Amino acid sequence: MLEEAILSGKLSHGDVLYPERDLAEHAQVSRVTVRKAIDHLVRDGFLVRRPGSGTFVARSACRVDQPMSRAVLLTEEIFWRGSNTEVEWMERSISHPAPEEMMTLGLSADNRVARFIRLRRSAGLALAIERTCISAEFLPDAVSVTASIYKALEDANVRPVRAIQRIFACNIQELDASMLGVTIEAAGLLTKRVAYLHSGRAVEFTRSLYRGDADAFVTSFTISEN
Template sequence: MTAPLASLLPLEGLQAPGGGPLYLRLRQLLEEAIRSGRLGEGDALPAERDLADYADVSRVTVRKAVDDLVRDGLLVRRQGSGTFVAKPVSRVQQPLSRLTSFTEDMARRGLETRSEWLERGLFHPSPEEMMMLGLAAGTLVARLGRLRIARDMPLAIERASLSAEFLPDPEAVTTSLYAELEKKSARPVRAIQRISACNVKEPEAGLLAVPVGAAGLSIERISYLASGRVVEFTRSLYRGDTYDFVAELTLGD
């Protein structure tokens, strides 16, 4: 095992003093082997015992380094088979200065999208929905829950709530919610969006095809009409390994 491992995983600097925790240094070496192509898509990672013996570290150190790479989506564990290099994921950038729907955003990139419905219908609103949307007692709320998919890869779970006044028939939404709202002159013109880092839990991890504990982006958005009235309250969960949100900043006077 030593000869092939030496070509796949050079150990320069691994045991150098003052270089930080061993598992992080081993993780960096493994990541560099993947990024450089020495370990390619679908390649099996050597067994933990072999890696530990070769690198002269404990199996706990190896396991911790591998766990990190699995959480980041570079490696994938297959029960009964071992650990393999995962398919590379292309990242999507979304500007924060433009208010668009997922469908419109992907279309501009020339990407085919589809959705799997998780929820769609009219419901009695929760206390949070009543507060966020400014609903009166007895008003129904339209809920749209979707798994958003592009390039046959799940990217996000999106759950939108709107007053039934603006969307009396949720079944009418087939692709873009904003396109449907535009027909009723109720498309939002501005929004306040809050983005925070999170770790993906079950059952969302299963829907997004990521390991439990993988990095995610949790997004809450409140969208407004030109009149200032709230039209939409959305909570979304994006895969952290596929999405970058980009903001353009300018120097103020």
């Protein structure tokens, strides 16, 4: 709710956040949940804490929209300049959600999620790691997904109609550096995409980590009508 208010402009740069007690009462959740949500938004750059003053909307929060006139199905392909990519499945499993996944998808610790990890290569070179998390309520059999995750959601009659993607500069850490074949702390680009159903519920959370020394790449979003 807070993120949507910031992205829609209802909360703008410099606005101070209401006290946690008031936010908890408004959203009908515990103050612990509110505090975790605020921590999440601070970490992603939407909010900034100023000791002794409060929590404020950060200057960096911004939005780029491509309006859609009707409900659509999102799909995604990634291409590197001069070569299409190949996908290697690293993991397809059912497990409990991590804290960030719980906050993003509105799940509890008792829920289960379908977890997918894919390594994208171009001309044999590892260029990106994609980690996708979807509630097992929608995809209870992760192993059966062998091609497009969005196609699997469509087959399950769970069609995302919009997505928000955030982009961050980062340094690649040990495990990911090993998978991508780069040095630890090498420059990288991290994207976090959340896809939503028509009802507004978040259905998919994907984190994609790209190595920073790739020549160039293009992310192509396509849509198919109802």
